[in-house]
Amino acid sequence: MRHPPSLRDRSPVHGLERRRLGVLDVFAQSVSGAAPSAAMAATPVIVAASAGGATIWSFAVATVLALLVAACIGRFTRRMAAPGGLYSLTAQGLGPGAAFACGMASLLGYGLLCAAAVAGAATYLTVLLGGGRWVTVAAALLIGIVVAGLALRGVRVAARVVLLVETVAITVLVVVFALLLAGGSLPGTGETTAAPVPGPAGIAAGVLPAVAAFIGFEIATSLGAEARRPFRTVPRAVGATAAVAGVLYLFAAHTQVVGFAATPGGLAGQSEPVLVLAGARGWSWIPTVLDLGLSMSFFACAAATANALARVLFSLARDGVAPQALGRTHARFRTPHVAVSVSVPVAVGVFAVPVALGVPAWSVLVALLTLATSGFLVAYLLVCVAAPVFLRRIGELTWPAVATTAVIAPALIAVLVAFVSGTPRAATVLGATALASLGWYGWLRLRRRDTLDAIGVYDETVADDVHGRAA
Amino acid sequence: MRSALAVLEEVVAAGPGVTAKEISTALGLPPATTYRLLNLLVGEEYLVRLPDLRGFALGRRAARLALPAVTTLPTAARGVLEHLRGMVRWGVHLASFDNDRLRIVDPDPDHPPGDADLLARYPQASALGRLLLSEQPDWRALVRELRTFTPHTVTAPDELTARLAEVTRDGLARQCGELRVDRGCLAVAVRAPADGRLVAGLALSGPAHRIADPDPELVEQLREHARRLEPLLA
Numbered sequence: 001m002r003h004p005p006s007l008r009d010r011s012p013v014h015g016l017e018r019r020r021l022g023v024l025d026v027f028a029q030s031v032s033g034a035a036p037s038a039a040m041a042a043t044p045v046i047v048a049a050s051a052g053g054a055t056i057w058s059f060a061v062a063t064v065l066a067l068l069v070a071a072c073i074g075r076f077t078r079r080m081a082a083p084g085g086l087y088s089l090t091a092q093g094l095g096p097g098a099a100f101a102c103g104m105a106s107l108l109g110y111g112l113l114c115a116a117a118v119a120g121a122a123t124y125l126t127v128l129l130g131g132g133r134w135v136t137v138a139a140a141l142l143i144g145i146v147v148a149g150l151a152l153r154g155v156r157v158a159a160r161v162v163l164l165v166e167t168v169a170i171t172v173l174v175v176v177f178a179l180l181l182a183g184g185s186l187p188g189t190g191e192t193t194a195a196p197v198p199g200p201a202g203i204a205a206g207v208l209p210a211v212a213a214f215i216g217f218e219i220a221t222s223l224g225a226e227a228r229r230p231f232r233t234v235p236r237a238v239g240a241t242a243a244v245a246g247v248l249y250l251f252a253a254h255t256q257v258v259g260f261a262a263t264p265g266g267l268a269g270q271s272e273p274v275l276v277l278a279g280a281r282g283w284s285w286i287p288t289v290l291d292l293g294l295s296m297s298f299f300a301c302a303a304a305t306a307n308a309l310a311r312v313l314f315s316l317a318r319d320g321v322a323p324q325a326l327g328r329t330h331a332r333f334r335t336p337h338v339a340v341s342v343s344v345p346v347a348v349g350v351f352a353v354p355v356a357l358g359v360p361a362w363s364v365l366v367a368l369l370t371l372a373t374s375g376f377l378v379a380y381l382l383v384c385v386a387a388p389v390f391l392r393r394i395g396e397l398t399w400p401a402v403a404t405t406a407v408i409a410p411a412l413i414a415v416l417v418a419f420v421s422g423t424p425r426a427a428t429v430l431g432a433t434a435l436a437s438l439g440w441y442g443w444l445r446l447r448r449r450d451t452l453d454a455i456g457v458y459d460e461t462v463a464d465d466v467h468g469r470a471a
Numbered sequence: 472m473r474s475a476l477a478v479l480e481e482v483v484a485a486g487p488g489v490t491a492k493e494i495s496t497a498l499g500l501p502p503a504t505t506y507r508l509l510n511l512l513v514g515e516e517y518l519v520r521l522p523d524l525r526g527f528a529l530g531r532r533a534a535r536l537a538l539p540a541v542t543t544l545p546t547a548a549r550g551v552l553e554h555l556r557g558m559v560r561w562g563v564h565l566a567s568f569d570n571d572r573l574r575i576v577d578p579d580p581d582h583p584p585g586d587a588d589l590l591a592r593y594p595q596a597s598a599l600g601r602l603l604l605s606e607q608p609d610w611r612a613l614v615r616e617l618r619t620f621t622p623h624t625v626t627a628p629d630e631l632t633a634r635l636a637e638v639t640r641d642g643l644a645r646q647c648g649e650l651r652v653d654r655g656c657l658a659v660a661v662r663a664p665a666d667g668r669l670v671a672g673l674a675l676s677g678p679a680h681r682i683a684d685p686d687p688e689l690v691e692q693l694r695e696h697a698r699r700l701e702p703l704l705a
Contacts, residue, residue, distance in 0.1 A: 006522075007521070007522065008522070018608060019608060019609050020609060078510045078513070078514065079510065079513070079520060079524055080520070080524060092524065228609065228611070229514060229515070229516065231510065231513050231514040232514035232515070393525075394490075394491070394523075394524050394525040395490055395491060395492045395525060396491045396492075396502075396506045398502065398503050398506065460522040461519040461520060461521055461522060461528075464531070464608075465519050465530060465531055466487065466519055466528045466529065466530065466531070467528070467529035467530060467531055467533050467534045
């Protein structure tokens with residue numbers, strides 16, 4: 001008779017609403033995390049600046065990279081459900097040190113993405129309503145309150161609202177882009193000045209901002225414990241989000257490239273391509289509709305990342321890494337209410353304080369997105385390296401798992417290096433975070449060695465889940 | 472399909488804790504196929520991964536593949552039921568909940584209950600079934616279809632959730648005219664004295680209008696007899 005590992009009576013992440021969310025709710029969370037509508041409008045022109053005529057190819061490469069990262073994450077999420085997201089997965093492959101690093105990178109990524117989403121929603125709302133920086137600050141505070149309220153009220157309500165808002169936002173963007181595409185190219189100067197195709201180096205440089213458009217697509221991972229049939233739902237949601245976002249980006253990039261095909265300099269020569277395209281056709285209503293759609297998309301992104309951010313904090317607290325109070329859950333709403341009420345105000349403050357001090361809202365938004373991307377890239381890299389190690393440990397290694405990591409890990413390292421060297425500010429923040437994390441890690445190692453070794457809490461199978469072992 | 476069933480069978484044969492490699496070797500299946508099938512069965516919750524993430528065991532859902540064992544009721548328990556039947560003019564039924572399946576083990580001979588298969592298939596529409604559902608982390612795991620039997624049948628998921636919360640709160644399940652317009656049912660749980668596990672349900676069936684506003688004395692008698700059954704059935 002074999003001796004199976006002992007089962008607990010309740011999950012280490014008890015207190016959350018276990019096994020309740022449907023497929024659509026989980027999928028909506030991930031799509032909102034990636035906020036494709038915002039990137040559809042903003043990213044193609046940034047990519048075109050480096051990739052020129054090969055803009056579409058840069059997006060295609062970025063989509064493949066995102067799908068490979070989704071595949072690596074799927075190796076874990078088909079086997080375990082973890083509210084802590086990527087760091088809990090990394091722990092199963094690479095052990096406590098890497099898991100801790102991934103946890104810090106996720107906190108940085110989710111925290112700044114949440115701040116950036118609040119920033120985006122507030123900025124576009126200000127454009128819509130008119131007004132100065134105080135309107136933006138007030139809008140950010142209001143959005144923060146609504147986002148925190150949703151995250152506190154319960155994961156099902158939050159997921160439904162996110163699903164609704166994101167569906168409207170994407171529909172608006174797709175309709176606008178379809179109209180623009182149907183309009184064809186803008187009349188040019190007569191000479192055919194097809195944008196130069198820059199070759200592999202240009203495509204690679206364009207991949208950088210294109211990859212940044214995908215960050216947040218794995219956010220459904222943090223709903224693992226709360227999803228019904230999580231081992232089926234979560235990997236599918238993450239993979240489908242990467243695919244859907246990829247298709248939307250290719251469509252948006254194609255629309256804009258075609259629109260400026262006859263214009264000297266092509267898309268790369270523009271600063272606000274969508275508005276120029278709309279203006280050239282005399283559709284003055286488009287900017288208003290676009291601003292509304294974008295601010296909704298950013299709002300959904302803020303709500304989705306707030307859910308994920310709170311769960312990472314909650315999970316780190318249950319691991320004994322973060323203060324214990326953050327691991328508490330609300331008795332009635334079954335949400336990590338302490339973690340929500342700490343993290344959302346910080347995220348709002350990160351945006352609202354500099355704006356109140358007079359920094360332009362737009363530059364704060366761009367800086368936050370850039371810094372968030374660096375955090376995500378580190379976390380993706382660690383989880384992708386962890387995947388085959390994890391499979392080997394549990395005796396389920398296959399060659400596709402090794403091949404995926406062999407392709408994606410060097411690619412992510414290259415993207416990360418290029419990204420950090422290209423944006424000194426990101427390098428500084430990443431370096432400072434690394435130093436602070438190292439200090440924290442050292443302290444934990446000295447004081448709480450046992451806690452640290454057990455890092456990476458997840459929703460384990462409990463006695464009640466096993467046939468014939470119900471307590 | 473055949474391989475999936477073979478994998479399921481191998482987990483039962485080898486016992487909890489068996490690993491993917493062991494299953495693959497035992498069945499002579501290619502490892503990649505075995506891993507895929509295992510992940511599929513885990514995704515559908517017929518299997519679960521044990522906390523070391525290497526070992527497998529049968530999940531709760533696998534219990535639904537098993538046929539319920541025929542049980543005979545202890546004579547003492549039969550006596551308790553006869554006593555209650557002597558006191559009230561309503562139908563008195565006892566149901567077991569083995570493997571999360573409702574089965575009438577002692578129907579009232581003078582007031583036969585509805586179709587047994589119907590009761591087992593649509594637990595949400597009967598008082599006994601609601602006892603079972605209110606014990607589940609998520610009732611959807613046991614409910615296939617929210618079928619309408621009468622105009623009173625609860626078919627909205629949110630309303631059912633609210634009804635089941637009432638069952639948990641009051642320790643009393645009921646349905647008024649939801650299976651048959653003129654009949655209703657009250658049911659209370661029979662729990663194992665040691666760990667409080669739900670083992671059976673004791674139900675009274677009668678005219679729907681009487682169920683809507685039950686006589687407190689009657690409910691107390693029902694609870695009293697359920698308590699007497701507890702040491703006899705667990």
